[in-house]
Amino acid sequence: MITECALQSSRDGDKLCLTFLGSWTIHVTPCASPDIAQLFSQQAKTLCFNTEQLHEWDSRLLVELSRIAEFAASQSITIDDQGLPSGIRKLLHLTQKKTLIPPDDKYSESGILEEVGNHALGFFRQSIEMLAFTGEILLSYVRFFSGRTRFLKRDLTWFFYDCGPQALPIVALISFLVGFTLAFIGAVQLQMFGADIYVANLVGLTMTREMGPMMAAIIMAGRTGAAYAAQLGTMQVNEEIDALHTMGLNPLDFLVLPRMTALLVMMPLLAIFADFIGILGGFFIGCFSLDISPILYYEQTVQAIHINHFLVGIIKSIVFGYLVAFCGCIKGMHCGRSAGAVGQATTSAVVTAIVFIVITDAGFTFFFNLIGI
Amino acid sequence: MAKTTPNALIEVQDLTMAYGDFILQQNLTFNINKGSIFTIMGESGCGKSTLLRHLTGLKRPAAGNILFSDVDFWLSDEKTRVQLMQQSGVLYQSGALWSSMTIGENIALPLQQFTDLSAKLIDEIVGVKLALVGLKGFANYLPSAISGGMRKRAGLARAIALDPEILFFDEPSAGLDPISSKMLDDLILELRDSLGATIVMVTHELPSIFALADDSVFLDTETRTMLATGNPKTLARESDSIRVKQFLSRSISLPDELQE
Known part of the structure; x- marks a missing residue:
């Protein structure tokens, strides 16, 4: 069984062909991610894939491919995905589909000043909340003694x-x-x-x-x-x-x-x-x-x-x-x-x-x- | 144990589910084939979710066996059981995302714990998984900051983090609007086709059942056992049980010609 993974490139005119070899899975001790930019150094116009010697694959290959696809898009190189297994072709399309746009209130680490400020504001807010709650309890007892509570x-x-x-x-x-x-x-x-x-x-x-x-x-x-x-x-x-x-x-x-x-x-x-x-x-x-x-x-x-x-x-x-x-x-x-x-x-x-x-x-x-x- | 059906990935043999002395379901025997989308159907309270808990290894059967590709789950030692559990991903009803971690951390956790991948590569995998479920760019959000439908998608991304062979879904479309629910169904289909995973889901959404399922089991509350197994479309037409037909046609009383 081939356990190594490798990526080879060959050039045919303005066509660049990438060959995936071995097992591209997350459980195989990872091979160094190849430097994609280097593969693209020549003026390639189209990109094709050869996966005949690909032993097995999972998300590991998908990650590599989406990185390649992103790079190719930035260089305006067209991709011919006929050489890929049909499953991964679909997944690749799925990752490129339009996604929801994240709203702004992102979770972020806050600085020390922000933290101090938040605590001070929090203390103030809590004091107000406690006063309000005390008042509500009093009102509740007023209702209680006038027999209107349930x-x-x-x-x-x-x-x-x-x-x-x-x-x-x-x-x-x-x-x-x-x-x-x-x-x-x-x-x-x-x-x-x-x-x-x-x-x-x-x-x-x-x-x-x-x-x-x-x-x-x-x-x-x-x-x-x-x-x-x-x-x-x-x-x-x-x-x-x-x-x-x-x-x-x-x-x-x-x-x-x-x-x-x-x-x-x-x-x-x-x-x-x-x-x-x-x-x-x-x-x-x-x-x-x-x-x-x-x-x-x-x-x-x-x-x-x-x-x-x-x-x-x-x-x-x-x-x-x-x-x-x-x-x-x-x-x-x-x-x-x-x-x-x-x-x-x-x-x-x-x-x-x-x-x-x-x-x-x-x-x-x-x-x-x-x-x- | 000898393989009874060549294609079966999960075999359930004579399973009895019980809580203490109370028997919920008994004599359940069915196979789940590799690559199929299998639904567990039945009325509310018939034990669908409990059956799922048995299949995912969370609850021990009162009697009977559950085999994963010929390995008996409950006769195996702890280590094998953990390995078997890792081969399956579960999407819980409300996502069950760990609330103290961001979406990205939720998906990264199994990758960090069970693979030797570098932190950078894990980040990239998380990005790709989120893109697959249509949530690209949400990695740094806390689960409480996103909507219920998104939480379900994020839960799905976490379920497929380790590229499991079997995916379990508990009521995937519960609480979603028809469009989100349709989108999730499509996503499930596409993931099945491309990942080649086997999908087991609990649902009573008829549109989802007919759109997705190619095999099913029907649990009954009154007789406390399964009434039918097979493709739901075929069952809707040809089942000899009135209750199965009622369920699949969403009616309380059936037209006369069916009631005989």
Whole structure:
């Protein structure tokens, strides 16, 4: 079997004849593309082909031929394609057929300045979008309280279940360990002053004011916020949201409202749950590692925590719930229409939610400190 | 296994397709001849696309054999299977172009992975393939930037990137206007004639079936098996099954003389 490919040329007056030898396929180790211009150096008027010794061919030959044809056209040499196999003759014609003209908005690499500018504009646009979305949600709640929204009660029940009972195990595990760790670290410091018993104050206050709401919110951002963004994003890709629109259902009322309501209601409950489990984690260390009597630890905790501390945590957690649902829903609703866009929306929903949570938390701490709660 | 039909490129023997316990189709036996355009016909939901998934090696048969030029696909080892799969190109219903790559990169990927061609030559091949499907100059566009019909053409260019022997089409004209659909049919015919490829397609577009197909199999939902095989033009005239005739003549009730 001949595996080499070769191109020979012979001249007969003003007629140039090209002979293809061997196998011209993409799987044969490629032979150097012959310099066509050199073959044409004489004043040839017509071009013919000889393929009697051509063993096999595929696109490799077609590429070579279209290059030759292009060159011949530029030199205004006429081509006689009788010597070619009929299949490739047809393909060659097909490549020369008129094609669609590409529109202008070509995908192109952008420079660093363009990139910076795009990001700045994108940030501005996103801020506007977020404000607009907040307004839309408010309007949606106005409709909700005046009884004019349409959504499925079943959806709402399901989201309540998903944000509440379903999230309990993971919230319990994380907050128990947080309380546990807090007590450990606090104990090492407080033991130096012989103030072991104040571990109860430390754990109780930190859990109710800070860690309970915060850990619950971060878990829910990763768990539920991401799910919201992915669900809504996929619906956007499948044109399901358009379908709601054209059916006269407001996607915001139908999709966003139940999700947001579920998180707004469930987040404070999860935070309270996290508070208790975290305190339990501290209690565990206090009793078994620091030898504080359980009764004493209990009494100390009850003394330390004022109802205000609880309220601070609950207020925070409602806002956190709003932020998680907001980020999940806005990223999902504004998702692009490809598989990659859904991934981006999900990532962005989680990252944005966590950033907002931490910033808001810092703001709250400052504010409550200022008014002295 | 002995060759039963001399011309057969793909032989399907007693195939049963199932999802878990649910049997979709059973006792399917037919041959696809080299160089033919073979259609898989049937009502929606009868298992046409599933049959295509079996033929392209994406789904394992519940029972029965699929032979490619006498090699049993599912009895072969992994390496042979990959080789067999490379000999076929598939055009998916919506193009299935990889959305993160440009059209050119989509077509170049198999060439880069499975051949030793230089980058320059690959670029040229991509250009020629795009010219073949009438999309010259679109190499640097992302799939999201072009229309559905163009995406289908680009998908076709990707399917023929490695010069496959067998081309599978899943509903090539679904979602296209009659003119684009006719243009695609013509393109398929021309590519078959010039590339010498065998074409297997799933479709229920009657004009495409009559314009292109020279062989076919008809799957039935109720009896869960094939009702007929052969040239659709002949089947439309001579089939003894009423359902096949109804399908091919696009009618719910047939004239009296046919109903006997």
